[in-house]
Structures are given as structure tokens and as C-alpha cells.
Amino acid sequence: MSSAYVAGYIVGIVVFVVVFLVAWIIGKKVLRKGTEHYDERQILIRGKGYKISFMTTILINIFYSCFLYDLTKEIVSPQLVVLGTAFLGVAVYSIYCIFNDAYVEVGQNITKWLALVVFVIAANVVAAISNMDRGFKSTGIVTGYDINILVAVVFSVILVAMLIKLAIDKKEERA
Numbered sequence: 001m002s003s004a005y006v007a008g009y010i011v012g013i014v015v016f017v018v019v020f021l022v023a024w025i026i027g028k029k030v031l032r033k034g035t036e037h038y039d040e041r042q043i044l045i046r047g048k049g050y051k052i053s054f055m056t057t058i059l060i061n062i063f064y065s066c067f068l069y070d071l072t073k074e075i076v077s078p079q080l081v082v083l084g085t086a087f088l089g090v091a092v093y094s095i096y097c098i099f100n101d102a103y104v105e106v107g108q109n110i111t112k113w114l115a116l117v118v119f120v121i122a123a124n125v126v127a128a129i130s131n132m133d134r135g136f137k138s139t140g141i142v143t144g145y146d147i148n149i150l151v152a153v154v155f156s157v158i159l160v161a162m163l164i165k166l167a168i169d170k171k172e173e174r175a
Contacts, residue, residue: 011127015127022116022119038105038106042102045096052096057086061082061085090154091154095161098162098165110166124148125152
């Protein structure tokens with residue numbers, strides 16, 4: 001095993017433990033307070049977001065399998081494409097909920113979510129850098145080792161959506 005592999009493995013374990021602890025601490029705070037909740041409107045919006053996300057994922061998978069597989073199989077591994085479509089579904093759901101005010105519970109502080117998203121992006125960038133020697137193969141094919149880049153990109157898009165929504169909300173407050 002190379003030192004980069006061991007470093008990436010250790011970073012992955014540390015990131016998992018930190019994310020688990022942060023989620024556990026945030027969960028304890030939420031359970032203790034009891035003031036955060038999704039209202040009825042948010043629950044309906046989240047349900048519609050799930051539906052849109054699911055249909056997006058299904059349609060992209062159908063389109064890929066019918067039209068793009070033969071064109072891309074020499075460049076991108078099919079497993080990465082399937083995971084990419086799943087992550088695209090997560091991004092569609094998240095962005096839909098963010099812009100319809102159903103992403104964060106009523107009474108919940110969005111800065112904690114922003115910090116968590118930034119942490120996920122940073123951790124995946126570090127993991128992607130430590131996996132660079134295993135990513136692109138000499139044949140040029142993108143493999144599953146590039147999943148960290150995919151996660152970082154998706155969460156970056158979600159972060160940008162959250163920041164845009166915050167700016168829109170602040171602008172509306174001033175008006």
C-alpha cells in the first residue's frame with residue numbers, strides 16, 4: 001500500500017468520526033430544544049422535491065442507458081455514472097427544497113448546515129487529493145476513486161444554492 005492510500009484511509013476514518021460526532025451533537029441539541037420542526041407546508045414541498053428528484057434520476061438513467069452508454073464507456077466507468085445520477089438527484093432535491101424554504105426546519109439555525117456542508121466539501125477535496133494517484137487511469141477512464149470529486153462538486157452546488165437563497169432572503173427583508 002502506498003503512503004497516499006494510507007493517508008487517504010486515515011483521513012476518511014477521521015472525517016467519518018468527526019461527521020458522526022457533529023451530527024450526534026447537533027441531534028442532541030435538536031432533541032433537547034424541541035422547537036425545530038417541519039411545518040405542513042414544508043413537508044408537502046419536501047414530498048414534491050422527492051418526486052422531482054426521483055423522476056430526474058430515473059429519466060437520466062434511462063437516457064444514459066439508451067443513448068450515452070456506448071459513447072462514454074471508454075471515458076467514464078458506468079458505476080460512476082450511476083452514482084453521479086444519484087448525486088444529481090440529491091442536488092435537485094436539495095436545491096428545490098432550499099429555494100422553497102423547506103430545507104431547514106422551522107426555528108433551526110442555517111449556519112450549522114452551512115458549516116457542515118463546507119466541512120463535507122473540504123473533507124472530500126482532501127480525500128480526492130490523497131487519491132489522485134488512483135483516479136484517472138493511463139487509459140483516461142474516470143473510476144470510482146473519483147467519487148470524492150463528485151461529492152465535493154455536488155455539495156459545492158448545494159452550498160452556492162444556500163448562499164444565493166440567503167442573499168435573496170436578506171434582500172427581501174430590506175425591502
